[in-house]
Amino acid sequence: MANNGKMFLEELEKKLDINIQDKDLLREAVTHSSYANGKKNVKFNERLEFLGDSVLQLCISEFLFTNYSNKSEGELTKRRALIVCENSLYEIAKKWGVGKYIRMSKGEELTGGRERISILADCVEAIIAAVYVDNGFEKAKKFIIDNFKDIIEKAIKNKIILDYKTKLQEVMQQNGDVCIEYSLIKHEGPPHRRKFYTEVSVDGSILGSGVGYSKKESEQNAAQEALKTLEEENE
């Protein structure tokens, strides 16, 4: 279970590259509801997540509004949806290595909570709120833009892909009909924390493999790897 001492939080702040004076606030931001269950006076991060979502939304909206004055409202909305979404937040969570710092119940942890996309994404929003409450709007804006700049750039260039399986199909079928198959190679671990290994083949040739805590996740990861392979081949 994650420690919540001052040193531990300071280590997280270093990774975030920001100072949050109010350590209780940061602690709240990295506390999952499962940890607070049955405990008195333990605040968890859902309220901060509610606030953080709006802070993120405004900062990204303003960035797009200011920097892409030639784009219509429809275009801006589409790009924002690519940036402010669970997948992007998950990317940020991985960059920060935030999973290690989340306080959660033993049960949640044993079933893969530290790698769960929704838990990690929510925690990123809560941390954004903590930065906002502690440092004010302008600093939060800078913090967000600094951290999201790669994601923003990809969204502008239309390089964010939300569904890798669909994308792989689109790419492969440009040259006529092909047969894409996903094969579950193996699974391992206890039922509550089972890992699935999938390979994807196109017309019989294996193009990628992926691991995940559900079949679906492992297939998406396999498709993502296949797309990367294809991209590298074309470079």
Place this chain on the structure above:
Amino acid sequence: MANNGKMFLEELEKKLDINIQDKDLLREAVTHSSYANGKKNVKFNERLEFLGDSVLQLCISEFLFTNYSNKSEGELTKRRALIVCENSLYEIAKKWGVGKYIRMSKGEELTGGRERISILADCVEAIIAAVYVDNGFEKAKKFIIDNFKDIIEKAIKNKIILDYKTKLQEVMQQNGDVCIEYSLIKHEGPPHRRKFYTEVSVDGSILGSGVGYSKKESEQNAAQEALKTLEEENE
């Protein structure tokens, strides 16, 4: 057609009770897309509306987050949805009398554009963005909270009703089955700007009447009046 001279915009600023230095920005905020159609270099308010929606969302989120520390994320989300919605924005638009100041095409105006809920609501969001861009976040926040305080209060007390017809049915049927009927009394005006007059009766007694630019709108307004009548009777 609305004038867009400096005097006219200053009159609007007085009603908004805020100063916007950049008159071009305010002019953009009150320009409907129909006005810009076929004209070169005329900016309309859709991009500002995109930004204003996020400014409003954050300011209301923060207000709820700060002032209702006992409420869960779910409760806060529900209240915010009641506050940040087309109906609330329409209330604000009516309070400001903003319809008069919107630049729109003759066609839009002739078909009731100045009273159209969506046009008025969008314009309020665009004005909020203009205040934000021109005055900064803190002033925009104060502007929003000052203007939305009645709506926030109602939302907290659960007094905002989104669908008056459903609400009337719920209220009336607490005492068993009743027969609620909506009768179209008359309509007037040319087809592109027709006004509908509806009366609502409960078990044969007329409880309210309403006017609107569609049957549906006139029925909602009749139901709203009926609810008001019932409320006054119970006081």
